[in-house]
Amino acid sequence: MKIISQTFKTYKSAKIKPVWCPGCGDYGVLSALDKTFKTLEFKPEDIAIVSGIGCSGRFSHYFNSYSLHGTHGRALPTATGLKTVRPDLNVITIGGDGDGLSIGGGHIAHAARKNVDLTYIILDNNVYGMTKGQSSPTTPLDYKTKTAPYGVYEESLNPIAMFLAYNIGYIARTTSTDSKGMLSILTEAIQHKGFSMVYIMSPCVTYSVLPYAKLKEIVKPLPEEHDTSDKLSAFKYAYSDEHMYTGVFYKEEKTSLDERLKEVFNIAKISKTTSEIMAEFK
Amino acid sequence: MGKISKPKLKSKIDFIIRVAGEGGEGVMSCGELFAKAVARTSYHVFTFITYPTEMKGGYAMTQIRIRDITIYSMGSFVDCMVVFNQEAYDKSISSLKEGGILIYDPEFTKIDESGNFVKYPIPFSQISVDTIGRALGKNVVVLGILSHIYGLAHPGLEKLINDRYGSKGKKVVEGNIKALKAGADAAKTIGVTTIMDLSKSEPANEEYMFISGNQAVALGAIAAGCRFSAGYPLTPSTSIFETLSKFLPLVGGRTIQMEDEIAAISAVIGASFGGEKVITPTSGPGLQLMAEQMSLASMLELPIVIVDVQRGGPSTGLPTKTEQGDMKFAVYGSAGESPRIILAPTGVEDTFYQTIRAFNLAEKYQMPVILLTDQSIGYRKATVKMPDFNKIFMVDQFDRKTKVKIPNAEHIDLVQRQIPTEDELKNYKRYKNTKTGISPIARPGTPGGQYLATGLEHDEYGKTNQGPENHLMMSKKRFRKLEQVSLAFERNPMETYGDPHVQIGIMGWGSTEGAIREARYLAEAAGVKVRHIHPHTISPLPEQQISKFLHRLKHLILVEENLTGQFAHFIKAKFGVKPIEVHKCEGMPFTPDEIFNAIMKVARIADEDNITNI
Ligand SMILES: Cc1ncc(C[n+]2csc(CCOP(=O)(O)OP(=O)(O)O)c2C)c(N)n1
Ligand code: SF4
Numbered sequence: 001m002k003i004i005s006q007t008f009k010t011y012k013s014a015k016i017k018p019v020w021c022p023g024c025g026d027y028g029v030l031s032a033l034d035k036t037f038k039t040l041e042f043k044p045e046d047i048a049i050v051s052g053i054g055c056s057g058r059f060s061h062y063f064n065s066y067s068l069h070g071t072h073g074r075a076l077p078t079a080t081g082l083k084t085v086r087p088d089l090n091v092i093t094i095g096g097d098g099d100g101l102s103i104g105g106g107h108i109a110h111a112a113r114k115n116v117d118l119t120y121i122i123l124d125n126n127v128y129g130m131t132k133g134q135s136s137p138t139t140p141l142d143y144k145t146k147t148a149p150y151g152v153y154e155e156s157l158n159p160i161a162m163f164l165a166y167n168i169g170y171i172a173r174t175t176s177t178d179s180k181g182m183l184s185i186l187t188e189a190i191q192h193k194g195f196s197m198v199y200i201m202s203p204c205v206t207y208s209v210l211p212y213a214k215l216k217e218i219v220k221p222l223p224e225e226h227d228t229s230d231k232l233s234a235f236k237y238a239y240s241d242e243h244m245y246t247g248v249f250y251k252e253e254k255t256s257l258d259e260r261l262k263e264v265f266n267i268a269k270i271s272k273t274t275s276e277i278m279a280e281f282k
Numbered sequence: 283m284g285k286i287s288k289p290k291l292k293s294k295i296d297f298i299i300r301v302a303g304e305g306g307e308g309v310m311s312c313g314e315l316f317a318k319a320v321a322r323t324s325y326h327v328f329t330f331i332t333y334p335t336e337m338k339g340g341y342a343m344t345q346i347r348i349r350d351i352t353i354y355s356m357g358s359f360v361d362c363m364v365v366f367n368q369e370a371y372d373k374s375i376s377s378l379k380e381g382g383i384l385i386y387d388p389e390f391t392k393i394d395e396s397g398n399f400v401k402y403p404i405p406f407s408q409i410s411v412d413t414i415g416r417a418l419g420k421n422v423v424v425l426g427i428l429s430h431i432y433g434l435a436h437p438g439l440e441k442l443i444n445d446r447y448g449s450k451g452k453k454v455v456e457g458n459i460k461a462l463k464a465g466a467d468a469a470k471t472i473g474v475t476t477i478m479d480l481s482k483s484e485p486a487n488e489e490y491m492f493i494s495g496n497q498a499v500a501l502g503a504i505a506a507g508c509r510f511s512a513g514y515p516l517t518p519s520t521s522i523f524e525t526l527s528k529f530l531p532l533v534g535g536r537t538i539q540m541e542d543e544i545a546a547i548s549a550v551i552g553a554s555f556g557g558e559k560v561i562t563p564t565s566g567p568g569l570q571l572m573a574e575q576m577s578l579a580s581m582l583e584l585p586i587v588i589v590d591v592q593r594g595g596p597s598t599g600l601p602t603k604t605e606q607g608d609m610k611f612a613v614y615g616s617a618g619e620s621p622r623i624i625l626a627p628t629g630v631e632d633t634f635y636q637t638i639r640a641f642n643l644a645e646k647y648q649m650p651v652i653l654l655t656d657q658s659i660g661y662r663k664a665t666v667k668m669p670d671f672n673k674i675f676m677v678d679q680f681d682r683k684t685k686v687k688i689p690n691a692e693h694i695d696l697v698q699r700q701i702p703t704e705d706e707l708k709n710y711k712r713y714k715n716t717k718t719g720i721s722p723i724a725r726p727g728t729p730g731g732q733y734l735a736t737g738l739e740h741d742e743y744g745k746t747n748q749g750p751e752n753h754l755m756m757s758k759k760r761f762r763k764l765e766q767v768s769l770a771f772e773r774n775p776m777e778t779y780g781d782p783h784v785q786i787g788i789m790g791w792g793s794t795e796g797a798i799r800e801a802r803y804l805a806e807a808a809g810v811k812v813r814h815i816h817p818h819t820i821s822p823l824p825e826q827q828i829s830k831f832l833h834r835l836k837h838l839i840l841v842e843e844n845l846t847g848q849f850a851h852f853i854k855a856k857f858g859v860k861p862i863e864v865h866k867c868e869g870m871p872f873t874p875d876e877i878f879n880a881i882m883k884v885a886r887i888a889d890e891d892n893i894t895n896i
């Protein structure tokens with residue numbers, strides 16, 4: 001695997017520099033994604049990044065790509081529309097745990113059903129970073145946040161199990177501290193045909209719900225013997241109470257939305273002129 | 283002013299048929315088959331339907347108007363009425379003309395014998411049972427009766443029956459054809475008079491489509507070059523998305539059904555960012571869900587077309603009924619100030635061209651365009667002249683000068699989105715603060731055109747900038763485009779009709795145009811002249827044109843289908859006038875007669891004014 005592209009030294013924007021807090025996990029993800037683009041030798045003009053709102057939502061600002069920074073929770077359906085009309089682009093969608101699992105949580109099931117060929121990266125810091133420290137769907141029970149000053153009163157989500165239940169064809173979890181793991185997973189995910197989900201634990205240092213030390217303690221790579229085509233095994237590791245497993249949980253090649261719509265075109269024998277269509281209404 | 287009487291319209295042939303019954307009884311298919319058969323002749327056809335929200339039961343009716351000249355509204359009173367049951371009779375009978383024809387099934391309907399109508403009790407339910415063993419075919423029996431009265435040839439009807447029921451198998455088709463014949467035979471035996479012979483009328487000499495307002499949106503979009511739609515089913519807009527789903531793939535386009543309206547508008551924003559012309563159809567409840575994303579499209583300066591087929595509101599309201607209740611939300615429904623354009627088509631044919639216009643405006647001015655139709659237009663079917671496809675002109679992507687014409691049957695400009703020149707790409711400013719406010723959009727894939735489209739306030743490059751001068755400059759830039767739109771609208775021909783010198787004026791918007799027009803003809807025939815203005819562009823309004831219209835006007839009648847007078851608020855605030863407001867909030871469109879009565883009332887007031895002035 002080539003690591004450095006011959007053509008492009010960096011895909012990061014020359015004009016816009018990140019404004020994250022020093023030590024924020026998102027920096028690590030930014031360089032991993034940059035390296036991934038280099039590895040894949042994409043042309044910058046063929047990359048489209050659609051991001052949500054949040055600290056993590058700022059990703060679209062920091063690349064020299066076609067970038068869309070929309071509204072809170074709507075990155076996924078926005079990217080779905082883009083990829084549907086522009087299958088030639090490499091579409092990456094990025095957002096936080098609040099953006100993707102709370103306000104935008106309803107969209108994941110449907111992007112999964114469509115199997116739209118894009119990579120969705122969720123950066124989980126177990127908190128609402130941008131709005132300064134409120135509970136997110138992954139803040140642990142009883143943890144005290146600004147909106148749960150007496151402790152969080154909801155169970156936290158198990159996103160990996162949810163993605164498995166949604167039949168997503170590529171599901172992996174990694175951490176912002178594991179540059180090698182991120183590079184290999186992101187590269188594989190982007191090349192995967194259909195919808196791919198890359199879940200990255202990316203700690204917030206300002207509202208430190210999951211400090212780096214704690215993350216290091218609980219994280220464990222999926223064992224070698226885990227078969228990525230075995231969904232039940234994947235569920236088992238996703239539900240582990242002991243460890244937060246990282247690596248590729250599940251992989252399955254499925255027909256993508258683009259392929260299905262192309263089939264539709266074949267059924268319809270594609271070409272008709274506007275006037276021929278109107279003639280059907282005579 | 284003399285005695286007020288109701289004169290006849292000038293056309294030789296002009297009659298209205300209503301078939302009324304219960305939802306699920308085949309009222310719609312009976313009416314539609316009849317209308318389709320007539321649409322093949324040289325006559326104009328206009329249908330209006332209303333039905334309950336529930337799948338079965340409740341009052342449903344279809345009304346068909348047939349005329350030798352252009353039809354503007356569903357008309358006021360019915361010439362021939364078929365009622366399937368007691369409720370249909372009770373609800374419809376007041377709409378039947380004196381001396382009109384009443385056809386009913388005596389088994390299900392008791393009528394008031396004293397009514398001055400030509401009454402034909404025909405047991406169509408029993409006839410259906412006797413013919414095909416089930417009462418289900420009674421709607422086709424009725425079609426047979428109507429074919430006898432209006433002289434519609436059976437081969438044509440049989441073909442239409444075959445088209446409609448063919449997929450249900452040969453038996454069903456044969457049964458229906460038998461029922462058709464049984465109906466016609468029964469009418470003959472009983473001695474029902476044949477009042478005209480439509481089979482002898484000339485076939486249409488021009489090419490016509492017979493389409494609904496909703497189909498007109500879908501076809502207009504396809505003609506405009508739209509190649510992507512995302513939608514979520516919502517009555518009464520759904521058939522737009524259905525039609526697009528059927529036909530867009532045939533011209534190389536794509537449609538995707540989304541999980542909700544927020545996702546639908548998000549998808550069209552994404553696709554527009556990708557460079558496609560896009561549309562998402564919905565109704566009021568969906569428009570509300572789309573609000574945040576409409577502002578986003580304004581901020582990103584991306585062209586999108588939204589169609590709101592208004593239903594009765596608020597909330598789930600009256601899903602299958604009509605109302606002009608979403609105007610204020612469409613115009614003002616935004617947090618922060620986001621430019622957008624609102625167009626209001628007036629009828630089926632107009633909807634086709636206004637849809638094309640909506641795309642042209644969206645692409646040229648890079649903002650959301652909302653097409654405000656309503657159930658009465660969406661479900662109405664009318665004969666529409668086939669546009670001439672040799673008269674379509676592409677506006678080049680580098681052309682920044684051409685004045686785009688309002689599309690019509692004679693001339694259709696198709697605007698292509700402006701793209702940056704090679705020179706501009708050297709230091710590409712996606713949001714360049716130009717004189718017109720319009721700045722070219724790079725299509726993803728174009729080397730050197732990479733940019734950031736963000737909903738955060740940004741500078742000319744797209745980089746976020748929350749500075750005070752920048753926010754003012756960019757807000758002005760976005761609104762400068764709307765000023766350009768305004769200027770363009772003022773240059774259009776005035777949308778006024780009638781004698782420009784008279785003192786009574788009438789104003790409406792959207793689907794009331796036809797009823798107002800016919801009311802004006804009725805008033806003129808009764809000796810009262812009125813001038814009529816009907817802007818298609820609700821926002822921005824052609825303000826100078828309207829001021830000109832209002833000048834020296836003594837009485838302004840403002841007609842709209844809602845309770846509170848949304849358009850009137852708008853007009854009063856902008857022009858400081860005190861209109862006489864005529865509202866209807868019943869889920870049903872105005873009839874010409876209702877508006878005619880309002881005009882005559884105002885004419886009486888005007889008369890008294892004149893007397894006191896002396
Ligand atoms: C409609 C809407 N509601 C609320 C917000 C406020 N808001 C901005 S970011 C955010 C949460 C972000 O959390 P997350 O997605 O986890 O991103 P992070 O900042 O943690 O990376 C919220 C609630 C918004 N921008 N828009
Ligand atoms: S608040 Fe947290 S998530 Fe946001 S930039 Fe700072 S460290 Fe990162």
Ligand SMILES: [Mg+2]
Pocket residue numbers: 054096097098123124125126127128129136
């Ligand atoms: Mg977060």
